[in-house]
Amino acid sequence: MLDASTRQQVKATAPILKQHGVLLTSHFYQRMFQHNPELKNIFNQGHQHAGQQQQALAMAVAAYAEHIDAPEVLLPVLERVAHKHTSLGIRAEHYPIVGKHLLASIREVLGEEAAPDSLLDAWGAAYQQLAELLINLENSLYQRAATQAGGWSGWRPFRVVNKQVESAEITSFYLQPADGGALPDFQPGQYVSVQRYIPEWGLCQPRQYSLSDAPGKGWLRISVKREEAQGDAPAGKVSGQLHAALAEGDILQVSPPFGDFVLHQDRATPVVLISAGVGQTPLLSMLRHLLESGSQRPIRYLHAARHGQVHAMKQEVGQLAAQHPVLASTVFYECPQDTDQLGQDYQRAGRIDAEAIREHALLADADYYLCGPQAFMQQQRSQLRASGVAATRIHMEVFGSNAMASD
Numbered sequence: 287m288l289d290a291s292t293r294q295q296v297k298a299t300a301p302i303l304k305q306h307g308v309l310l311t312s313h314f315y316q317r318m319f320q321h322n323p324e325l326k327n328i329f330n331q332g333h334q335h336a337g338q339q340q341q342a343l344a345m346a347v348a349a350y351a352e353h354i355d356a357p358e359v360l361l362p363v364l365e366r367v368a369h370k371h372t373s374l375g376i377r378a379e380h381y382p383i384v385g386k387h388l389l390a391s392i393r394e395v396l397g398e399e400a401a402p403d404s405l406l407d408a409w410g411a412a413y414q415q416l417a418e419l420l421i422n423l424e425n426s427l428y429q430r431a432a433t434q435a436g437g438w439s440g441w442r443p444f445r446v447v448n449k450q451v452e453s454a455e456i457t458s459f460y461l462q463p464a465d466g467g468a469l470p471d472f473q474p475g476q477y478v479s480v481q482r483y484i485p486e487w488g489l490c491q492p493r494q495y496s497l498s499d500a501p502g503k504g505w506l507r508i509s510v511k512r513e514e515a516q517g518d519a520p521a522g523k524v525s526g527q528l529h530a531a532l533a534e535g536d537i538l539q540v541s542p543p544f545g546d547f548v549l550h551q552d553r554a555t556p557v558v559l560i561s562a563g564v565g566q567t568p569l570l571s572m573l574r575h576l577l578e579s580g581s582q583r584p585i586r587y588l589h590a591a592r593h594g595q596v597h598a599m600k601q602e603v604g605q606l607a608a609q610h611p612v613l614a615s616t617v618f619y620e621c622p623q624d625t626d627q628l629g630q631d632y633q634r635a636g637r638i639d640a641e642a643i644r645e646h647a648l649l650a651d652a653d654y655y656l657c658g659p660q661a662f663m664q665q666q667r668s669q670l671r672a673s674g675v676a677a678t679r680i681h682m683e684v685f686g687s688n689a690m691a692s693d
């Protein structure tokens with residue numbers, strides 16, 4: 287436990303961090319990559335350009351400063367960070383590197399007057415406490431991932447045994463361990479990291495992909511959206527390479543499954559799965575698992591796509607709905623095309639709005655799992671809350687760098 291004066295100093299700097307947080311962490315990343323360029327192979331350089339990482343770290347540090355008297359309230363957030371860290375292979379030995387550059391950045395950005403040695407000492411002690419919390423959480427996640435049947439640690443080579451085009455933008459890859467070994471049981475909703483070498487950058491790059499099939503199949507399936515160039519933003523590096531260059535028979539480096547956005551399997555209550563675009567991947571895993579394990583929990587599946595060309599897994603979900611009366615599926619097309627047939631390809635034109643939520647999604651005592659763009663999830667969350675759904679029943683997965691999204 288930190289002493290009272292250290293806690294006081296750290297807490298007093300929380301407003302400064304909020305004010306300068308992004309500047310501070312941008313400086314920090316620049317400094318760290320200059321001194322430790324090997325870490326560029328661990329950090330998502332796409333997120334660096336988009337500024338997401340800077341914001342995520344700044345918000346985490348500011349939140350920690352605010353809650354320094356009772357850091358355990360941050361445990362759910364830290365657990366989410368720990369899952370992301372373990373999927374990326376972050377180890378205890380990385381923490382002193384980050385700590386050194388973070389402290390140096392505080393001095394360099396704020397100056398000696400605003401950040402005297404006493405303040406840096408207080409922050410050094412606080413960082414150490416936060417690091418220990420994360421290292422402990424991560425050690426137990428690593429331990430579980432490596433020791434369970436079929437488990438492993440670090441990158442494991444997988445062979446692509448099937449590559450399946452799902453829509454104009456999304457392609458699935460079925461992966462089996464190249465060593466012929468077993469696979470662990472993962473929890474529906476979890477993701478893996480994959481690692482690819484990007485020749486233009488001369489770097490390896492990790493990316494996370496949710497597992498889109500149920501556990502226990504003898505393969506892991508990921509379903510990847512090809513990120514097209516848009517305006518000034520270039521095309522996605524890893525997704526583009528997976529689509530263009532990863533063929534059946536090729537090898538992909540894969541981390542063990544991690545992630546805390548998981549189906550609550552300890553309940554018999556209804557399940558409502560609401561997704562947009564490629565956000566349906568973790569929800570499909572939940573859906574398949576529920577149906578294949580014979581669960582009688584009522585399920586609502588609401589999915590939003592722009593139109594039929596980009597509507598992935600249409601047949602898969604359609605077949606499941608035809609076979610399983612517990613499942614009611616409703617597909618929304620925002621801008622249906624002439625070839626899209628109402629009642630067959632989709633059930634509703636337009637977005638998932640408040641009326642659609644009232645009509646198709648509300649079930650007593652249900653859990654709601656949301657995945658899609660952040661604005662989409664925030665809108666669905668507000669609509670659910672306005673309809674009386676408790677915040678604790680709404681669970682969200684962010685396909686980006688943002689540990690502070692409320693659950």
Ligand SMILES: Cc1cc2nc3c(=O)[nH]c(=O)nc-3n(C[C@H](O)[C@H](O)[C@H](O)COP(=O)(O)OP(=O)(O)OC[C@H]3O[C@@H](n4cnc5c(N)ncnc54)[C@H](O)[C@@H]3O)c2cc1C
Binds near residue numbers: 495511521
């Ligand atoms: C938990 C989790 C689960 C996920 N599950 C899935 C999934 O199931 N399926 C899926 O398809 N994706 C999923 N993702 C997203 C995935 O990890 C990748 O982020 C996605 O594939 C894009 O990676 P990329 O390398 O193709 O794009 P990147 O090269 O990383 O680019 C990402 C974005 O940043 C922009 N950008 C890059 N450089 C610049 C620049 N210089 N200036 C401005 N903008 C720039 C790009 O235009 C692009 O929009 C998931 C993410 C997380 C965190």
Ligand code: HEM
Binds near residue numbers: 330339366367384417
């Ligand atoms: C106390 C120290 C740390 C804190 C508070 C922290 C906080 C965070 C947060 C909030 C995220 C975003 C999580 C998410 O996307 O859901 C994150 C992601 C990440 N962290 Fe840390 N972290 C710490 C230490 C480290 C260390 C030591 C490393 C390795 C050198 C590291 C590497 C990463 C990477 C690579 C990501 C993923 C970011 C991306 O590529 O999008 N972190 N961390």
